[in-house]
Amino acid sequence: MKDHNGTVLLVDQEPVVIDKIAGWLSGAGYRVEVVKDSAVALDWWREHRPEVVICDVGVSGIGGLTLLSAITTEDKETQVIMLSSESDRESIVQALRLGAADFLLKPIDDYTVLEHAVSRGVADNRLMRQNRTYxxxxEATNAKLKESFRLLKEDQEAGRTVQLKFLPPAKRQYDTLSIDYRIIPSLYLSGDFIDYFRISEHKIGFYLADVSGHGASSAFVTILLKTMANKIRRKMLTTLPELFSPAGMLTSANEELIPLSLGKHLAIFCGMIDMQKNELTYCSAAHFPPPLLVNGGKIQAIDGKGLPLGIFEGVTYADSTLPLSDDFSLILLSDGVLEVIPDKSVAEKETFLMEMASKGHHNIDQVMEFLSLAEVTEAPDDIAILIVSRNS
Amino acid sequence: MKDHNGTVLLVDQEPVVIDKIAGWLSGAGYRVEVVKDSAVALDWWREHRPEVVICDVGVSGIGGLTLLSAITTEDKETQVIMLSSESDRESIVQALRLGAADFLLKPIDDYTVLEHAVSRGVADNRLMRQNRTYxxxxEATNAKLKESFRLLKEDQEAGRTVQLKFLPPAKRQYDTLSIDYRIIPSLYLSGDFIDYFRISEHKIGFYLADVSGHGASSAFVTILLKTMANKIRRKMLTTLPELFSPAGMLTSANEELIPLSLGKHLAIFCGMIDMQKNELTYCSAAHFPPPLLVNGGKIQAIDGKGLPLGIFEGVTYADSTLPLSDDFSLILLSDGVLEVIPDKSVAEKETFLMEMASKGHHNIDQVMEFLSLAEVTEAPDDIAILIVSRNS
Incomplete structure (x- = not known):
């Protein structure tokens, strides 16, 4: 079935008609199969599926219209051209209703008309086949993509389950101090990470880290950070808890990250609250936006000048200390939050966050609501919120 | 356009015909719009896209056949039924060629035939629309899936880039000792992990770990294992290198893994080669299949009875020691390799691996070739191969 313009099954009984049509179409480059009986023709059609069938209405066997009907019922793609003598003209409309593609009257005076009908039939047939194949x-691509996507999605979800185990409980009370946080990953795995821990009887430490990028690659670094921070912390705590300092932790973590050259850096804000002295000691490594401290009615954005971790060798970080009132809320947000505040410049977004704090939105639920975070289904970047507060 | 069986545009000039057809079709539940001029009809059709157009061949304006041709050229979905009086019969074949769906002769004696033609036209039109919409x-789903898949895939690839940074160089020479390994992840991220390191001037340590499952969740645990192992190792080495032992490392790692309750366990084989004493000290925690030691011409499968890490609290692991010849190859494989050896029981697969070793396939390339691993594009599980050897 190659090197020709298409295959035509010609179903007719008149030798003269057969010779003329078959001759003309062969000359025009078609492969022509002649069958004189319409029942035999149906079998041949079923086996070979030619693009076009030319069939005389009055052919012997099951009859032209029955053959037409059988073909169009089984396959809408075969194009059937019916032939009839002048006296058969009444069957035209009937043939059309049965799905004939065209109708020609015998005797055929102009064979270019026949050739045109066949050519259109072949083209229509191929277009329909192409459409169907497409x-x-x-559908096949779809099913395959769905399966591949499902696999990766399940994989990421399983990864997320493991990542969640590295996070502390979402809510915790240390004496009068409340800690509360939320992480909304952009994909399944998050490059934002939060941890908190007791340092000594009166001291609580915490940090919010944002690894550059998001997803699996950044999530790996959060696991690393967690084990690293645990180690640094434990080392500091087992020697002398009084030695623990946010800046010391960032300096050590930076030293450990640099030699790994992971191609990832991280912004982190690490804080320590001394519940006895009532003060916050903190160190920021490129953390942005500045944390908001609502302290005895006043609101303050805590700017930090530190460089991000994982890029610059030998950086030494320094602590700052702020006195705390009996009532305070420290609101830490990762920069992913800025991307869900619409239509504003970065400066305006910071002002917007200040407004949020000044309007009394100090707990997780209020912040989530103010920023419409419950409705965020596809965050462009990971979003993390950590709130450390005391309400006496 | 609701609550009716479909919309029909009737293009005719004869008041009697219009009344009869419109009346009958309205009665049959169709919404009928009558336009008497074919040029006006074309505009109405363009704006309203009815399912069916009934058009008299001889209608005024641009003419019935021109209207038909304009419609079928612009839209294959509209079904056009042509009407003609007996004297117009010659236009039937022409109308068919122009894509008319049906042809009825005036005067219409049987309106059920008309209704049938309209009903078929509406059904065909809707089927075509449905097909197109489908x-x-x-196509839209496909594009969306492709995009989602691309996102996840890129994410996993980025994760893989980070994971690879935790692996040591693929090949390394320590004096006369060669270390060579390969990891083939099932997805992008691998739950198989390999590391090696110098313990002291004459001692080299190494391990091959296989975290249960594969993909992101297992890969997380490999990162954890690496940092954990680094820490344990460094602690042992900074106190006294002589204290380092494979069993000690597994015991400590197990202690660290248990409290994390990650829902993941891991099989690991940890070894240490003393190049001065010429011996292998090792400890296996459920590592399977047993490593093959080709030692001075003899081949030995090193069975280990240890329990996997991360499940049982307080397990103590014990070392074993084997003397080494000047020439030896220690071939470690993760169990993923068993899944690419076809049509065999597990016992037969182990025999197959023994054969591999006995036939002299002792280096990475030979093992890869013997197991046809170069052709493996979609491994059902991660595959890791680590070969520690000395050829004097």
Whole structure:
């Protein structure tokens, strides 16, 4: 079935008609199969599926119209051209209703008209086949993509389950101090990370880290950070808890990250609250936006000048200390939050966050609501919120 | 356009015909719009896209056949039924060629035939629209799936880049000792992990770990294992290198893993080669299949009875020691390799691996070739191969 313009099954009994049509179409580059009986023709059609069938209405066997009907019922793609003598003209409309593609009256005076009908039939048939094949391919691709996507999605979800185990409980009370946080990953795995821990009887430490990028690659670094921070922390605590300092932790973590050259850096804000002295000691390594401290009615944005971790060798970080009132809320947000505040410049977004704090939105639920974070289904970047507060 | 069986545009000039057809079709539940001029009809059709157009061949304006041709050229979905008086019969074949769906002769004696033609036209039109919509939806879903898949894939690839940074160089020479390994992840991220390191001037340590499952969740645990092992190792080494032992490392790692309750356990084989004493000290925690030691011409499968890490609290692991010849190859494989050896029981697969070693396949390339691993594109599980050897 190659090197020709298409295959035509000619179903007719008149030798003269057969010779003329078959001769003309062969000359025009078609492969022509002649069958004189319409029942035999149906079998041949079923086996070979030619693009076009030319069939005389009055052919012997099951009859032209029955053959037409059988073909169009089984397959909408075969194009059937019916032939009839002048006296058969009444069957035209009937043939059309049965799905004939065209109708020609015998005797055929102009064979270019026949050739045109056949050519259109072949083109229509191929277009329909192409359409069907395209649809089938689309469906197959779809099924395959769905499966591949499902696999990766399940994989990421399983990863997320493991990552969540590295996070502390979402809510915790240390004496009068409340800690509360939320992480909304952009994909399944998050490059934002939060941890908190007791340092000594009166001291609580915490940090919010934001690894550059998001997803699996950044999530790996959070696992690393957690084990690293645990180690640094434990080392500081087992020697002398009084030695623990946010800046010391960042300096050590930076030293450990640099030699790994992971191609990832991280912004982190690490704080320590001394519940006895009532003060906050903190160190910021490129953390942005500045944390908001609502302290005895006043609101303050805590700017930090530190460089991000994981890029610059030998950086030494320094602590700052702020006195705390009996009532305070420290609101830490990762920069992903800025991307869900619409239509504003970065400066305006910071002002917007200040407004949020000044309007009394100090707990997780209020912040989530003010920023419409419950409705965020596809965050462009990971979003983390950590709130450390005391309400006496 | 609701609550009716479909919309029909009737293009005719004869008041009697219009009344009869419009009346009958309205009665049959169709919404009928009558336009007497074919040029006006074309505009109405363009704006309203009815399912069916009934058009008299001889209608005024641009003419019935021109209207038909304009419609079928712009839209294959509208079904056009042509009407002609007996004297117009010659236009039937022409109308068919122009894509008319049906043809009825005036005067219409049997209106059920007309209704049948309209009903078929509406059904065909809707089927074609549905087909098109379905195809468009498929295409849209496809594009969306492709994008989601691309996102996740890129994410996993980025994760893999980070994971690779935790692995040591693929090949390394310590004096006369060669270390060579390969990891083939099932997805992008691997739950198989390999590391090696110098313990002291004459001692080299190494391990091959296989975290249960594969993909992101297992890969997280490999990062954890690496930092954990580094820490344990450094602690042992900074106190007294002579204290380092494979069993000690597994015991400590198990102690660290248990409290994390990650829902993941891991099989690991940890070894240490003393190049001065010429011996291998090792400890296996459920590592399977047993490593093969080709030692001075003899081949030995090193069975280990240890329990996997991360499940049982307080397990103590014990070392074993084997003397080494001047020439030896220690071939470690993760169990993923068993899944690419076809049509065999596990026992037969182990025998197959023994054969591999006995036939002299002792280096990475030979093992890769013997197991046809170069052709493995979608491994059902991660595959890791670590070969520690000396050829004097």
């Amino acid at each position: 649809k089938e391919e689309l | 195809k468009e939806e498929l």
